[in-house]
Amino acid sequence: MNVFRRPRRSAGALLLGASSAGLLLGASLLGPGRAAAQDRPADALPKRPEELAFAPLAFELPDPGKLRHVLPSGVPCYVSPNRSLPLVKISFTFRGGRYLDAPGAEGVAGAMGSMLRRGGTKSHAPSDFDDALDFLAANVGAGTSEYRTEASLDVLTRNLEQALPLFIEMLRAPRFDAERLRLYKQEVLEALKQRNDDAGSILGREWSALMYGPTHFKGRQPTKASVEALDEAALRAFHARVVHPGNLVIGVTGDVDPKEITARLEAALAGWAKGERVPDPPAEAAQPAPGVYRVEKDIPQGKVYIGHRGVQRDHPDAIALRVLSEILGSGGFTSRITKRVRSDEGLAYDAHAVVIPGLYFPGEFRAAYQSKSRTVALAAKLVLEEVAKVRAEPVTAQELETAKGSIIEGFPQTFGSPAATVGLLVEDELTGRSFDYYRTYRDKVRALTAADLLRVAKEQLHPEKMAILVVGKWEEIAPGDLEGRASMKDLFEGKVTVLPLRDPLTLEPLQ
């Protein structure tokens, strides 16, 4: 293909900087709904975009009560009809995902999700099943993520009647064909072999183990042994535990009548025993000991995460943290860490920080960058200085306005399509979040003051409690920059914990 996109910088950099004076001037002179003026001389056009006035954005939140149905079997089902195209999309989302993998059996959840789609069904061999769906032009997918097992059907209205039973059979009576499972395991083992090729993947893996501890599911990964041990029985056990109506929430969009489709879905679920609901992941909050951790890797730059455990999604300060995060390090070129480390000092191509709220347990605050070995320490020092600064002084009015504006302007995109809305409602049903969250979200953002952010920064960001994980060539990283502005000795009194590089297949320490 001979298409060239212009290189784009990171998407952030949202500003709401139009001066209010400009907006008012624009409103009085050049509002949009004016009479047509095709022959108006060009000089009558506003001179700058700041002179334009915009009508308030007409945006109405969807009404979840109108979309929510409960099937007689008790399964919640969100339906958002849109009859402009003859297409129907159905998603089945089950509670239960990778977090359910027992220690030593990592990879079972992922294998079950993939093999659901690939392994055929009780009455169809895998290739017959693929043929049948393809003949109906139906797109069917299935997979398992950290917390969920999902399957989706995307089909022409007229083929729904034939495709839905195939989709349901895939969920209720999967075959987990032995030959296809053999190929799947080959593929996964190939992927495991490459786990140490890239320093970034080492950083991510070791960071999760460090932050959440080696027994937490986020700290565990599949190994050669756990993949080789995968068999039909393991997949069936996971399937029986997760894939049943007791864990299910359904989402439907497209060319359907809500009454008709809910009746059809209820019929499809008939006789499917409602098993026990799987437990949520445990809400523990292990904290790594503060300090510097390192993994040796012979590369010319260090890849670094700095951070600590944070808050859960529904924490009262979560929204303030979102705004603070925008100012500190996730607002692209206008945010402080990016500006300081990248723009001012040129130490990294990418430097950012983000507050990641946890869904079932406290999440993280995490700053990330990569820098040439010699300036890893200097960049770490700058990041920690910026964290300290945001705890010491209120953010500026301009920063606050910019961050709030970008979040508020971007909010309607959350409900940008029926599929996006239904996806959100399904997930909120599973986690029990009230829709009031969205009703009040923008007002809560608007109400935040610089004093609020200062208080939240003081309470939620703790430089002295942070872990710094560095993957790179320590010999070159430790001494710091040539001007002597910073060395790794300056951090946590020079104490460093060595994390061994682990074998990509067994995850045992390599020596």
Added chain:
Amino acid sequence: MSSRSRPPAAALALVLCLAGAARAQQVAPEELVLDNGMKFLLLPRKDQPGSITAGWVAKVGSVDERPGITGIAHFFEHMMFKGTRTIGTRDPAQDAKLSAEQHRLRGELRRLHLGQQYRRWRLGEITDPWDPKHDTDDMKALRAELAKVVEAQRAIIVKDEFDQIYTKLGGTRMNAFTSHDLTFYFITVPGNKLELWAWMESDRLHDSVFREFYSERDVVHEERRMRTESTPTGVFSEQFDAMFWASSPYAWPVIGWPTDLNSYTFEQAQGFFRTYYRPNNLVGVIVGDFDLAQARTLVPRYFGRLERGEDPPTVVTLEVEQRAPIRMEAEVEAAPEVEVRYHSVPFDHPDEFALEILAELLNGRTGRLYRALVEGKELATQAGVRQDSRKYGGAFSFSAECKGDVDPAAVERAWFEEVIRLVEEPVAARELEKVKNRVLADSFRRLEDNYFLMLQLGYYEALGGWRYINEAPGKLAAVTAEDIQRVARTYLKETNRATALFRRKAGAAQSPADAALEKLPANLRPMAKQAMGQLAQMTDPAQVQAELAQLEAQRAQVPPDYHPLIDFVLERMRERLAALQEGK
């Protein structure tokens, strides 16, 4: 506009009788043509509330270029983001003065490159007449003077102001692309910001000043290094294209040849703009949650200020008929691959639809290629075909990545077996029906997303007419098993074939840098490559200078084993620094 040939009567009859049976969706944008000739397609849709996706296409691509200015169409895709007299500067008068001064100095330099440096190159004194390391003293003096002017201009530039204005007012997914036939600029804005789009886009069409002309030329050169020269098969694909297209202007890459990237002048760019970026050669497309009446008012008000130009020249040179098979065998540092390509038909030619159905038959999870080459014979990890329909020609190609170290020639042979099957056996009714079902379903799926629909409307309108979206499904549905056999016989034949085989081998070097890389001990090569990657991302000469100084200082401190690596990287840094300084 496009060179549409008349469909044969029989095929036409088929299309007509089946057109009634086609149940495909119809898209009906309102067409609005301004007095200056600019056409707009307006399509309000409420499915994705609160946002508008909008763009405009210039009906110009690399096919409209000529040797000497290859890549200039794509270069515009970059220049159009560089501001106007209003956007991007604090002092338009001073900015214009400094730009003019740069054009003068650059003009001098260009004359020296094309004159004395080309002569020295001819005489074998230097290997690259554009490489700044061969600069003569007068050239160095010019560059020093240039650097001062650039520095002065930088002080009054408002960096990336065009991006910033959109971003702070909720614009997202802003981008642009250039193809052989067209150039497209697009964005999504909140539903109340249609006027912002009209202001910004008509301003840059009305008043672009091509600021940072020379440094952006270097950015494009960098893009070429990244996309073509640093990828394992990039330069070979480019050579393959140049072999495949004999007379057609599709022979050169969209990004352009390196010499041309170094040499376009401001006057050439202005001339190109005046010829092709006239409203009568542009199409605007607006899709999403907007008020049609408001758009009818805003669009003429803003875009009406653009001045109509003469009709731009059309492409004259068509591809000559291929008379003998073409073959390229290359050794690359990547998994073995094969591509077999045939000349086929342009956009909207009646045979395009049979070739598309033929492609569907072969592609996908249950397609013939996956079943035969990936699953059955286990020769390939992936395999697919594609009909590439352009305005002035077309190509049908098969490509596959070999499994393990399977010889690509074996995959090529397996492909020929599939071709023989296509020619000799009519497709079974059920298999054909499966493919048509999928084509029909996809004809709806492609209309779901406003952004994608906007892109298709502009793309097809630029190639020949947006109604293609509505008409193609019926034409695809009308394709018969005999049509498929016929097009396979007509196009997939030996004398119409070009083959590229890529075998894995760390053999012949691609560039001086790569040759030097080959000489490094194997354990140092990954670090060297990584350093080259980082270096390619640096655009600030001061930063490179600083890195260079640091690395020079470090050389004494590292074990001697690592000196070849350090020396290699230092050399690349010096080259990079010189290249960047030349650009400033």
